[in-house]
Amino acid sequence: MKSVFLCFLLISSVLSAVAQEPVKVACIGNSITYGSGIDNRELNSYPAQLQRMLGDGYMVSNFGKPGATLLNKGHRPYMQQDEFRQALKFAGDVVVIHLGINDTDPRDWPNYRDYFVTDYLALIDSFKVVNPKARILIARMTPIADRHPRFESGTRDWHGEIQQAIETVxxxxxxxxxxFHEPLYRYPFMLPDAIHPTAEGAGILARIVYSAMTGDYGGLHLPEIFSDNMVLQRNSSLEIRGTANAGKEVTVSIAGQKKKTQVSLDGNWTVRLESLQAGGPYTLVVRSENQIKSFSNVMVGEVWLCSGQSNMEFMLKQATTARKDIPLGNNEQIRLYDMKARWRTNSVEWDGAVLDSLNHLQYYQDTKWSVCSPSTVSDFSAIAYYFSKMLQDSLQVPVGLICNAIGGSPTEAWISREALEYDFPAILHNWRQNDFIQEWVRNRASLNIKQATCTLQRHPYEPCYLFESGILPLEQFPIKGVIWYQGESNAHNYEAHEKLFHLLIDSWRKNWNMPKLPFYYVQLSSIDRPSWPWFRDSQRSMMADIPYSGMAVSSDYGDSLDVHPRNKKPVGERLARWALHDTYGMVHVVPSGPLFRCADFRQGAAYITFDYAEGMHTSDGQPIKTFEIADTEGIFYPAQAEVIGNRIKVYSEKVKSPRYVRYAWQPFTRANLVNSAGLPASTFRSY
Incomplete structure (x- = not known):
């Protein structure tokens, strides 16, 4: 009995020793894994921070080799380094591989790209040989910022190609x-030399590996836009998405539907609900493990994003119609989600706390959906409210408005980083000294961040900033379309704006995965600023190039001295006309005033054909104003104009053989041509 007992103790001791042996984690990589550029890298590299997160039950070892390539024919192959041999000897139970950055070198990828996948497989196999049970994690590469000296000459494109090759592996x-890419991509200040993360960035990488290893993603979370009183988009499959701990089950229920899914290894989950009909109120319930998220008074109807700069932000209480319409604002069928800035871009210097928050994209106030009432609508966008009121009256369904408008913001701030990196990289370079960006925008941003100590300090007007801080956090919340009022901060350069505006719409349609996302915008109004006639005409001409778009004319309600005309009701309703006509198929609703189609020059006159030309007349009963014609480009003369059927005849005794015609070609115009719906004709210029 004594010998049996001793044997039992021995076996127990051995088993206990085995049970207490830590899990070995091998971090394979280049200088980013090594921790180059990080103060006290032994404590602050991502493997060191990962060790602290995992605790005593793990042994994390850093096998990063600065300059290493994945390619075995590269300039410094990882599999030929001492760090590789040490990693094999370590025989990790978990192996995390982050390689490929240095393969973007022109010595490597252009010559040896065909070997990348097979070389990666050989590296993986080598770790499987020394530990057949090893769990191997492959990392998508960290970003390379546009500030990298070889960014446009090849690094940008090769980085993307290598990323695809890693996904193939x-x-x-x-x-x-x-x-390792997306979590750092929106934080360029964490890549001070364009490649190597700071200690804070390394901490993000450590958290990614920790969550992947443990499945701990912090429990059940949904985007911040989910709250009581929200509106969900009707008549289309509806995706509800969020995060939760890996492998857990998530259940979503609403309006008699109950759908389940399993959380993926990366912590993400998506539930696709069947199409919901307009109505409510409903309760949306999301469950995972012992967590429940419940949202009450949820409606189903039409959801529109209302965005731009200060004229979209302009609140109902500031409008000429405020005294009459605010008391009438009780409407359970209209819901408001108001994304206001924490700090307005006034003529002030922001302190260090504000600047740090900006770098971390914490620019918007916390908010929730609210029911439209006099108290909630007073501070809401006037244009968005009048747009929704006309929609709700016409469609008789609930309408939800997401207002995300920032005063003074330029177009480029609302575009995705990827779009600008590939299609307009010049606007990213040294942006506060960049002539593509309006001088006022640059000067105001420089004043706001004057106290910054970070050389890569961010600002809401910076290219990409509002997309990253204000559009991506919407997490593709289902919407029907967009209304947009912006351009004042880009009117100095309409040629650049034309490119930017296309990129903006394309990047939003890509973000929502809606190639036909309706996008209706406001043409700039009248004001005494000399570049505006060209800009307005550019906005008009872009309608032909951008499918599923429409433009609301506002020049008849302009103010010669104020960039913020106060009568917003007609503008909101003109946007609603486009939506009712084009998006909702109400063909009896006239969407626009007369829009120039073509000009026929003959017999000493210009005969102009318009779209939406039925019943053309003048708004004031006076002769038609502000037409001009020319026989030589740039030498225009005032002209007489008269309605002939659905066309306009324009002529002048000073121009015998006209070849050019233009209308309302003044910064502040008193043009008066309208159609039967009383809608004004747009500025135009023939070419």
Missing amino acids: ARHTGLELID
């Missing part, structure tokens, strides 16, 4: 793919 092997 993950698909081929079935190994876990973790994302």
Whole structure:
């Protein structure tokens, strides 16, 4: 009995020793894994921070080699380094691989790209040989910022191609793919030399690996836009998405539907609900493990995003119609989600706390959906409110408005980083000294961040900033369309704006995965600023190039001295006309005033054909004003104009053989041509 007992103790001791042996984690990589550029890298590299997160039950070792390539024919192949041999000897139970950045070198990828996938597979196999049970995590590469000296000459494109090759390796092997790219991509200040993360950035990488290893993603979360009183988009499959701990079940229920899904290894989950009919109120319930998120008084109807700069932001209480319409604002069928800035871009210097928050994209106030009432609508966008009121009256369904408008903001601030990096990289370079960006915008931003100590300090007017801080956090919340009022901060350069505006719409349609996302915008009004006639005409001409778009004319309600005309009701209703006509198929609703189609020059006159020309007349009963014609480009003369059927005849005794015609070509115009619906004709210029 004594010998049996001693044997039992020995076996127990051995088993206990085995049980207490830590899980070995091998971090394979280049200088980013090594911790180059990080103060006290032994404590602050991502493997060191990962060790602290995982605790005593793990042994994390850093096998990063600065300059290493994945390619075995590259300039410094990882598999030929001492760090690789040490990693094999370590025989990790978990192996995290982050390689590929240095393969963007022109010595490597252009010559040896065909070997990348097979070389990656060989690296994986080598760790499987020394530990067949090893769990291997493959990382998508960290970003390379546009400030990198070889960014446009090849690094940008090769980085993207290598990223795709890494994803191919993950698909081929079935190994876990973790994302080191997206979590850092929106934080350029964490990449001070364009490549190497700061200690804070390394901490983000450590958290990604920790969550992937443990499945701990902090429990059940939904985007901040989910709250009581919200509106969900009707008549289309509806995706509800969020995060939760890996492998757990998530259940979503609303209006008699109950759908389940399992959380993926990266912590993300999506539930697709069947199409919901307009109505409510409903309760949306989301469950995972012992957590429940419940949202009450939810309506189903039409959801529109209302965005731009100060004229969209302009509150109902500031409008000429405020005294009459605010008391009438009780409407359960209209819901408001108001994304206001924490700090307005007034002529002030922001302190260090504000600047740090801006760098971390914490620019918007916390908010929730609210029911439209006199108290809630007073501080809401006047244009958005009048747009929704006309929609709700016409459609007789609930309408939800997301207002995300920032005073003074330029177009480029609302565009995705990826779009600008590939299609307009010049606007990213040294943006506060960049002539593509309006001088007022640059000067105001420089004043606001004057106290900054960070050389890569961010500002709401910076290219990409509002997309990253205000559009991406909407997490593709289902919407029907967009209304937009912006351009004042880009009117100095209409040629650049034309490119930017296309990129903005394309990047939003890509973000929502809606190639046909309706986008209706306001043409700038009248004011005494000399570049505005050209800008307004550019806005008009872009309608032909941008499908599923429409433009509301506002020049008849302009103010010669104030960039913020106060009568917003007609503008909101003109946007609603486009939506009712084009998006909702109400063909009896006239969407626009007369829009120039073409000009026929003959017999000493210009005969102009318009779209939406029925019943053309003048708004004031006076002769038609502000037409001009010319026989030589740039030498225009005032002209007489008269309605002939659905066309306008324009002529002048000073121009015998006209070849050019223009209308309302003044910064502040008193043009008076309208159609039967009383809608004004747009500025135009023939070419």
